[in-house]
Amino acid sequence: MTVPDLDLLLSGIVGSTAYGLAHEGSDVDRLGVFAAPTEALHGLHRPRESHVGTAPDRTLHEAAKWCRLALSGNPTAMELVWLPDELYEVRTPLGDELIGIRASFLGARRVRDAYLGYATQQFRRLVGRSEGPVAPGTRERTAKHARHLKRLCHQGLELYGTGRLTVRVEDPQEYRDFGERVAEDASAAQPLLRYYETAFDQTRSALPDRADEAPAEAWLLRVRAHFYAPEAALSR
Template sequence: MDSVYTPDHPASAQILFDCVAGSRAYGTSHADSDEDIRGIFVLPAAAYLDLAPPPNQIADARNNVVYYSLRRTIELLTAANPSLLELLYMPADCVRRSSPEMQPLLQQRALFVSRRCADTHVGYAFSQIRKARGQNKWINQPKSAQPPRREDHCQVIRRDRLVGGAAPCRPQSLAASGLDLARHHAARLEHARDIYRLYDYGDAARGVFRGDALAVESIAADDEAARFAGLLLFNEHGWKQAVADHQNYWTWRRERNEARWRQQEVGELDFDAKNLMHTIRLLLSGKAILERGEPLVRVAGESLQLLRDIRTGRYRYDEILAMADALVADCENLKQRCDLPAETDPAAANALLFRLTQDWEARNR
């Protein structure tokens, strides 16, 4: 269960830790970068005995500000979540607040560093590649402001094409058929999914689509032959998917950082450079875990220059994928000889959760 962030929620006394995260922590920010706040809040143990579950996360509408409950934090750390692990290794200049209860968690942060962390970093990295490809489609194939019409997902077999003609029983688009669904009624074709019989009622018709639904009629026996106009094939699943895609596209358009997409919209790049920059950053961090036992948060030197060059479009898509493949190979080799545990000890993580909660409750009695 999640909750909506406000300046008073979570309450100040509940906040164990918060920091400036994202590009400002990584060292990759620029003038148009958003400011991302990430933090941890705590609830009394009794809150988890309530029938209404407490929130796992408190966030604003755009997820620029996100606080995780301590319980959810430990749970995600135990699962080797890269975003939560980096909170335990934030540069000092990014930390805004850190409570006394946060110190034992920071002192025991190595508990959550494991070989599994390298695997999750690789997994997250390649999800960024998929994301870059998906949003690239939105850039190159923008959607109109008008939502998808049901009529555009209809095919028709007119009565005169059911048997006769050179290509009998071949469906054609609604537009090509010349039929106006507003002048027709529909009846379900028995034992067939998404196929309807059409009947022409002219000006007296109430239409096939009414409001949010396709209206299924009972046709009088006298009208069955006289008014039969053909068959309607309505791809309802395809229409619903198109509606969802349209909504996702326009949500992305409303909420996106415009400066981020400028290069793609003018044709300088054919991929989302920021996502691919984060692909390489995550892989560098996974490699650092296996080499040094901790993630790479603040990037510097040649690695930082590489990320900036990717962000500004210096490298082609295939070159970046080759870099990613090489880093994955490095991680696999390092994993074979590193001495990190395979994964976090859940009993130790659970004990730490109990201790931190009890310490906070004792201080806030």
């Protein structure tokens, strides 16, 4: 993907490679945060907030949008600031600041709702696919969605209970075996989902009830100040 003139603040490899679940032929997914020129935010037409492309597979969110996603508990956005160091490909001082305030984006209710909600969506896909006609690649897609269901449940409970997120799974083979069982019978995923729903109910969260927006707001103001070019604005 060619995206000109984007100021990347933080970017890294996410998805199955980051989780340790990649196999031969897996795509390498990248996620990043960029800053739009501050003066561009004040015109009649606001700049695009996201750029998504393939070859390579990469999703880039403008700084404010990424913050909104993270504050909502979005699991995909959240993993960017919890990656192992070796998976970062762009890491600027402002990106390091974002990693430094990652805990402030977390609120107990939104983390629970987001992670269990995404896992439930994966389960519905599994069931819906099992009830329809069998298309080429169905088994592989079902196993993949099952792995992600298990990962979302495990990571969500960890984040909810400890305030920390481990992106790389501890036992990849356990996830692969689970994916194969669910590919044989989609209903095999239901006990795991029910187990984690109960586990969330019985776990005392280490997180505050609500995320603290103040650090994100202060960080965004620093980003806007850094990328403000008044002479460029006046010359247009």
